[in-house]
Amino acid sequence: GQQVMQIPQYQHVQEGEDFTTYCNSSTTLSNIQWYKQRPGGHPVFLIQLVKSGEVKKQKRLTFQFGEAKKNSSLHITATQTTDVGTYFCAGQSFRGAQKLVFGQGTRLTINP
Amino acid sequence: GAGVSQSPSNKVTEKGKDVELRCDPISGHTALYWYRQSLGQGLEFLIYFQGNSAPDKSGLPSDRFSAERTGGSVSTLTIQRTQQEDSAVYLCASTRSLGETQYFGPGTRLLVL
Numbered sequence: 001g002q003q004v005m006q007i008p009q010y011q012h013v014q015e016g017e018d019f020t021t022y023c024n025s026s027t028t029l030s031n032i033q034w035y036k037q038r039p040g041g042h043p044v045f046l047i048q049l050v051k052s053g054e055v056k057k058q059k060r061l062t063f064q065f066g067e068a069k070k071n072s073s074l075h076i077t078a079t080q081t082t083d084v085g086t087y088f089c090a091g092q093s094f095r096g097a098q099k100l101v102f103g104q105g106t107r108l109t110i111n112p
Numbered sequence: 113g114a115g116v117s118q119s120p121s122n123k124v125t126e127k128g129k130d131v132e133l134r135c136d137p138i139s140g141h142t143a144l145y146w147y148r149q150s151l152g153q154g155l156e157f158l159i160y161f162q163g164n165s166a167p168d169k170s171g172l173p174s175d176r177f178s179a180e181r182t183g184g185s186v187s188t189l190t191i192q193r194t195q196q197e198d199s200a201v202y203l204c205a206s207t208r209s210l211g212e213t214q215y216f217g218p219g220t221r222l223l224v225l
Binding site for chain 2: 030032033037041042043044045048057088090092099100101102103104107
């Protein structure tokens, strides 16, 4: 079945450093979604990417969807302590597919 | 409220007892998903509902787990004869329709002693 792999599993940075997490699917995706889970909280939707090669920005966060629609990345510029949490990607294999397949997440910790 | 709600927020039970977890999705959302998240781990898909039917039960770990949804709204996840390895946070999410943005509830933290 479809698998979504995310790396790294953990990342610790100094405040102000950049951070990137990568997501790779075993199959071509219809779209990919990104979620953030703060410590002790629940996942919260960040963004959805649909088009091949799509790039979207949210302030210091940049999301990319690969040309082949099998990989994606989330890049945070100049991290802040509020960025702490676990970032999950989730892929939908085709439009209208019943479920999203979540990656294992990348846990980001930040040294202030 | 406007969000997904889950109850109880915390549940401590003894090994062998049954537990029932409840999820109230966002009004009008047709699809509902259950996930399990062990400490520091990712999201493990359990089951989803489209309306009241559950086409995909492939994620349920064992026959001790069951779920139902009535009236296209509230869903309950039941774990019979709980085991210590069932301890986790059980998250519910709802979507307007299949595969769309998932809105998660706060989860139920289950601890089996």
